Amino acid sequence: MEFHIVVCAGLVPDPLQTLEPVMGPAGPGLKNEALLPSVIDPWAAHALFEAAHLARARPGSKVWLVSLAPKAKLQQVLMVVAQKVPFDLVAVDGPANGFTDASACAAALADAIAAIPGLDRQKLLVFGGWESASRAAGTTLQMVGERLGITEQFQGVDAVTVGADGAFEVLERIEGGRHQVATCSGAPAVCGWATGSLHEPPNSPQVGMMNMRTLMPALQKARAASVPLAGAFGAAAVPSARRDTRVVKDMSPDAIAQEIVEWIRQ
């Protein structure tokens, strides 16, 4: 049984940058947002690597990456992402930041997925991050699924193991560092990934070259979507650092652990 896996992935600003929320004429955003480098949303990146891994194991499968993001920024990010694993691109030109409205974003993504030529809904697995590193609402993927009429949904996924008949077992994160095990009879389904278990593949320009043949034309064709910026930004502050320094020598590991536990309990 092969799959048609669509990975929804947004962009987030490079977390090493100085990210300072500001109110602009069009709504909330980040200071110097247009100039800040972006990276692929790390949660969605895990989903992409898992998708490629699954597709490789199931000959005949195919991976699409659907991204709603400013075109110019997406192009820069593709120079890294395209080197990781093979995929086709569906680009939607629009804003990508922590302030875009999740339901409008989901609508644009669902429309883009529905319009993919040759996509077989019976083989469809919609992958993505269980939340994004910018908005962290954890709602987009659910809404994408609902709009596509997919009711089998899993969130916080760390593993998908497919059986010979196409049914699969899913590990979902629950509290206390544990997983819930579910079995799904097959596609279509939505999986919002946590970290999964795969390493980030190294960059390989060879893989990138293969991808580029289709990615750049797809990027050129990106349609613009109107996605409003939601809400208003009031104020932001960096949590104040608290430092109680005590220099202690010759303390046993057990005693150190005990002190940490007590501190946490406070």
Place this chain on the structure above:
Amino acid sequence: MPGTPETDSLRTLPGDDIRQVMWRFTDKFTHQMLVQSSRGVARGLVARLVAGGVRETHEWTPEKASLLQAFDEAGITALYLDPDMGGFIDGPKNFAMSLVAFELSWVDAGAATCSMAGHLGLAPIHEKGTPEQRAFYLARTCPPQPGEDRQTWRGAFCLTEPIPYVGVETGLLNGKVSIKEWPEGGEPLLQVEKRGRFITNMGFANFVTAAVDSADDRIKGSCMVILEETDPGLFDRGPATRKLVHQLSSTRDPVFSLTVPASRIIGGYTVKDGVIIPAFDHSGVIEAVFRRTRVTVGLMTSAKLLSAIEPVLRYQRTRFRGGESVTPGTARYELGLQQREDALHRLIDIWATGEASASLGFATARLFDDLDPIERRKDAILAERGIRGDRAAMKALAAVGQQAIPSIKAGTPIDDELARFVVLDAVASVLCPAVKLWNTGQGATMMREAVSLMGGYGITEDCPGFLGYKWTDAQLEATYEGPEAVQRRQLSVTMTNEVFLAQFEQWIREMRGIGARKPGTGACTLASAMTLWLWTLHHLQKATDADGAKLYKSSRQGVTFPLADALCWLLAARFQILDVLELEARAAESAEFHETAHGFTRFFTDLCHVQSAHAAGEVGRITAELVYGYNRHPSWDDVCAAGCCTAQEVDDLDTLIPGYAATARSYADVIEADGSHAPKAGPCVRLPGLQTFQSLRSRMDGCITGTRLAKDRAAEALTKVMIPEAPDYPA
């Protein structure tokens, strides 16, 4: 729009989108990917290795060896190869290799050297090898493809020998090749004896391309041969070089005493009257190789200068934070050392140098990409025109060059392919040594400045951005692949090529034109400095010293070398200006990109102005020294010196022109009757024929007007630019 500009100057540090435009690879996606993949290796593994202390040993350790696999995975090893050999870039690769070296050196130039030396080892085969040699070695140096089970072969390039043999002087070869056995009708077996000194990659190389001279009447001249680690005889890697720098590359002093088939002579050979005649002597091969790889080395130092900006900015800003009285909101907290003008101005100088050297380096790498295909076609074109033999070819090319000079000067396009070759070749022959010389030499000096700006931190292993390492490493970049003297020697010849000088004249006009349209770029300052340089060259080519000896000749390095140095400043500043103009032009085409780029354009324009002033200053200093310095200063004993007269003469004239004596004493040098005179070394210098120099120089000095205002503006921008919260690689 969110993030509306607060100021129209620099808002963040330049990102990839800006660099792609300035360095002209917006449409080269493979190159962009290569930048990302090598950056991943640099800021990942390489940074971790350096931070983890691998630079503490001279030995090639398993940790260091992990670099090779990372290079393989990231496409850096195969970069050198054409697609039919397992590579992924079709056509010339000079620019791509420069980008990789730049990215790796952003963190550690030893890592860049390690990757580059592999390409260097292969380069003689790539450039001059026979089809069989190319097929055999290129295939083996390509990392295994999925499903293949084999080892990647690594190469080393072995020219330098233990003292007193080859170093700067590549002719003093002691490595020898002789015929060990020559079976009747079969292939001769060669005996190769070569000792190397400071050979990079020697800790793990599987094959070596070595320069050797004939020690046998049956072999003509010198050649390069390929030695493999499994060849019969001695393949001793020798002791590790106890170098102070570039510890992420392996350097050793190997000894080879090996028997190899004559088919290992690079480029092949013919046999005439029982004598083996190698297709290429060693200097022919070396010339073809170094001509390209030296540009890459120059860009290593550029990367370091530009990589220093962010750590220095962060250090300056946070210098006083944490102090009891230094509370957020105070200038001391927010700006730290940036309250002090000198700290800002010096950082501007570093940044401007980094920009200029990167612009010069990348422009040169691109030029070689343009030159490569025409150079390969050159012989065919000559053959098509019925020109055979080296001497006839040289004559034909010289004639083509002469014919092209009016078009070059006029800046009109040159259609004839051979003429295009002659022009590109002439320019490349200047730019390559200029990049190697100026980027590394001046780069090392400016890296020292960067270290200074970090205070004591700068000279520790903990310095963010590894600036102390980068400074000392730069000295090796200035040395290997031909130290400064070699580059100056080459420049002193190539920069007098008439074709290059015609191009240079056109560049002067180009800069004046830019100056007229964009006065703030410093292009006009530069045009004046270029004019002064050109006048000085022409003057020195004809002039003699006080004893009548010719000034401009190869043995007079005191004349030719400084003039070569001066030229490099001009070239770097020119390419810097062109890159900023490109940014401005692309920004004008798209509103979206304009939003991103306009602040950078403003700031970089100011940097150009600053750098042009530095260049003009250097040119003024050097040319004045050369133009005046070889004349003997007039002495008080020489009453005939221009502008000197005796009191008697002055007083006699005073009787005819009342008041003359007083005026003459203030304008001329007068020796009084008792022999006394003004307290100075001699009468003031009034050399006939130097008025043009004086007026050109004073015009140039005037052109520096406004450059300090540009520097103040750029310095101000440094206090406002937003930098990342944290460095993107460990230190």
